[in-house]
Structure formats: structure tokens, C-alpha cells
Amino acid sequence: MRGSLKVFTWLGIPVFLHWTFGLIFLYILWHAQSEGLGIAETIWLTVLFMSLFLCVLLHEYGHAIAARRYGVKTRDIVLMPIGGVARLERMPEKPFHEFVVAIAGPAVNVVIAVILFVVISFTVEAGSFGEMLFSAVQTRNIGQEIATESGYLMSPTVHFFIYLAFTNLMLVIFNMIPAFPMDGGRVFRALLSMWLGRPKATRIAAWLGQVIALILVGAGLWSSDVMLSILGIFVIYAARAENDNVQTEDLLSRYKARDVLRPHFTRLRSNDWMLTAIETLRHGLERHFLVFDVNDRLVGILEEEDIVRAMRKPDVTSEISQYTQNVQLVQLDDSLVKVQNLIRQQGIGIIGVADESGKLLGVIDKAGMMYFVRMEEGK
Numbered sequence: 001m002r003g004s005l006k007v008f009t010w011l012g013i014p015v016f017l018h019w020t021f022g023l024i025f026l027y028i029l030w031h032a033q034s035e036g037l038g039i040a041e042t043i044w045l046t047v048l049f050m051s052l053f054l055c056v057l058l059h060e061y062g063h064a065i066a067a068r069r070y071g072v073k074t075r076d077i078v079l080m081p082i083g084g085v086a087r088l089e090r091m092p093e094k095p096f097h098e099f100v101v102a103i104a105g106p107a108v109n110v111v112i113a114v115i116l117f118v119v120i121s122f123t124v125e126a127g128s129f130g131e132m133l134f135s136a137v138q139t140r141n142i143g144q145e146i147a148t149e150s151g152y153l154m155s156p157t158v159h160f161f162i163y164l165a166f167t168n169l170m171l172v173i174f175n176m177i178p179a180f181p182m183d184g185g186r187v188f189r190a191l192l193s194m195w196l197g198r199p200k201a202t203r204i205a206a207w208l209g210q211v212i213a214l215i216l217v218g219a220g221l222w223s224s225d226v227m228l229s230i231l232g233i234f235v236i237y238a239a240r241a242e243n244d245n246v247q248t249e250d251l252l253s254r255y256k257a258r259d260v261l262r263p264h265f266t267r268l269r270s271n272d273w274m275l276t277a278i279e280t281l282r283h284g285l286e287r288h289f290l291v292f293d294v295n296d297r298l299v300g301i302l303e304e305e306d307i308v309r310a311m312r313k314p315d316v317t318s319e320i321s322q323y324t325q326n327v328q329l330v331q332l333d334d335s336l337v338k339v340q341n342l343i344r345q346q347g348i349g350i351i352g353v354a355d356e357s358g359k360l361l362g363v364i365d366k367a368g369m370m371y372f373v374r375m376e377e378g379k
């Protein structure tokens with residue numbers, strides 16, 4: 001992800017810190033300044049924040065490990081001040097699987113909180129646990145011994161762990177708000193999908209997600225909680241984007257490669273100069289090309305970006321074969337979802353369509369797909 005720093009890889013998943021993560025330290029300094037915190041209290045606060053982000057990281061690993069069970073890989077985990085994101089390659093399609101993946105994150109925080117509470121209850125004097133919980137949550141700044149009402153003394157360490165456990169529970173409650181695509185919203189969409197199907201369930205969940213997100217933005221502005229407002233805006237965009245994706249995919253799933261293939265297309269020769277490709281790009285409407293050798297065998301594709309790269313250098317006398325990439329072929333009856341996934345995953349602009357015998361019948365390019373989707377959506 002852009003603007004992120006890789007910190008380590010665990011269980012095969014790289015973990016990144018987004019540059020905005022540094023703002024946390026500014027926030028800590030600002031908070032310490034305005035509350036008049038001493039050095040010890042500031043250090044405790046820093047440790048608390050870092051521990052909290054460790055819990056957020058474990059939460060994201062919860063999603064990632066659950067997803068792995070269903071054969072879905074996680075590209076990376078990115079930590080930002082507003083929380084973490086486990087970027088899954090895709091969402092599992094079965095509603096029950098999505099339900100498990102969504103709930104696995106908050107479940108990790110429940111487990112952390114329970115373990116902390118159990119450990120704390122064993123380490124403090126019998127009978128003082130409830131009172132300590134109460135005082136710990138009421139006193140925000142950690143770093144000093146606190147006396148409870150009945151005179152029990154609570155050390156900063158106990159205070160810290162109670163606070164951490166409590167914050168984990170707050171995280172669970174917050175994440176389970178049904179604001180799609182937050183975890184609660186995913187659980188909601190998964191449950192709704194079992195009954196209404198994925199496209200309709202997503203539309204409803206995304207609508208509810210945006211309404212709740214607007215409320216979060218408002219609440220953030222009202223209580224001057226900037227993070228909450230930013231999160232709300234983030235959710236609004238994410239809900240829209242994911243809904244668009246699901247609706248487009250639903251639309252594409254109803255069509256096959258044969259429905260959009262373009263039978264007439266320009267053929268480039270692998271031993272021609274790049275000049276030919278540059279001229280073809282300049283004077284035509286096509287942006288991506290199939291490349292053939294002298295025996296008319298398909299050998300690759302030539303992408304717009306690569307032609308532009310040659311044009312800028314300038315390099316007009318290299319053979320086209322120096323710039324070609326591997327070609328992907330689909331069959332006439334392959335779903336357009338498959339075509340779109342190939343185009344996205346390989347980052348290519350054009351794909352060949354062949355019949356069962358491997359005979360090339362036409363091409364599908366990105367622009368053609370987008371045009372088709374726009375036409376179908378407008379119906």
C-alpha cells in the first residue's frame with residue numbers, strides 16, 4: 001500500500017504501518033501536554049496505545065486466519081490511526097464463511113479481554129476486583145497508585161491491564177456496529193445474504209452502513225472527535241465502493257465472454273519496430289494489442305503503458321517483442337466475472353477469447369468491458 005512502511009511478516013502476511021500512524025505520537029504528546037501529564041504517565045499512555053494497536057493487529061490476524069481456512073489469502077495488514085485493515089484477496093462468497101471471517105476479528109478481542117480479566121482477578125486481593133474495575137475505568141490517566149473506596153491500593157500495572165481489557169471490549173462493541181463494511185455490517189450482510197442473496201443483501205447493508213456512518217460523522221463533529229468523523233467518511237466511501245463492486249459482479253455473472261468479444265482487432269507483429277505500435281496507438285481507438293509472430297502465432301500482448309514508455313524514451317527501433325507481456329486466454333463460455341478477475345489480477349488491459357480448439361475468435365479489453373457494464377446498468 002502506498003505511503004506505508006513494512007514492519008515485519010508473520011504467518012506469511014506482511015504487516016505495514018501507514019504513514020499517518022505517526023500522528024498517534026503527536027496525539028499522545030498533545031494529550032500529555034493538555035492534561036499536564038508527567039513523564040511516567042506519558043510513558044504509560046504510550047505503552048497503552050501501542051498495546052492497543054497490538055490488539056488491533058491480532059484482531060486483523062483473526063480475520064486473516066479465518067479467511068485462510070476458506071482458501072482466501074490476505075495480501076497484507078495495514079495499521080492506521082483509525083484502526084487496522086486486513087486486505088483479503090477477496091471476500092468468501094458463501095454467507096456462512098463471510099460470517100465466520102467477519103466475526104473472527106472481534107472474537108480475538110473478546111478472548112484477549114477475558115484472559116486479561118481472569119489473570120487480573122487472580123493477582124489482586126480477593127473481594128477487591130469489582131471495586132478496582134470501577135475505579136480503573138473512572139481514572140483515565142495511568143501511572144499512579146489509586147486507592148479504591150474501601151482502601152484497596154491499585155498499582156499502575158493493574159490499572160493498565162484493566163484499562164486494556166476494557167478497551168478491548170469497547171473495540172468489540174464498536175466493531176459490531178452494523179455499519180457495512182465494518183465487521184458488524186459484514187455479519188449483517190452475511191446473515192441477510194442467506195435469505196435475500198448477496199446483491200440485494202449488499203445493497204441494504206451498504207445503505208444502512210452509510211446512514212450509520214453519517215451519524216458517526218455527525219457525532220464526531222458534535223463531540224469534536226476527529227477520528228470518529230474520519231472513520232465515518234471512510235465507511236461511507238468503502239460501503240459505496242463495495243456495493244458497486246458486488247452489483248457489477250452480479251451483472252457480469254449473467255454474461256459470458258461471447259457476449260462482449262470484439263472480433264475485429266488490430267494485429268501487431270512481434271518483429272516490427274515499436275514505431276509501428278506507437279503509430280497504431282496514435283491513429284486508432286484501440287489501446288491494447290495482441291502480438292503475433294511471423295507464422296501468425298499469438299505470442300503476447302502489448303499494453304498502452306508499454307507503448308507510451310517506448311514513446312517517452314524515445315525508443316522506436318526496438319522490436320515489439322521486447323515490450324510484450326504474457327497473453328491470457330479465456331473460452332467463449334467463460335463468465336465475465338472470470339474475465340474481469342483475470343484483467344484485474346494480472347493488471348492487463350486485453351484478453352484473448354478462443355474456442356475449445358484454441359482458435360482465436362476475438363478480444364475483450366478493459367474499455368469494452370466498462371462500456372458493456374455502463375450500457376447494461378443503464379437498462
Ligand SMILES: [Zn+2]
Pocket residue numbers: 059060063105106175183
Ligand atoms: Zn475487524
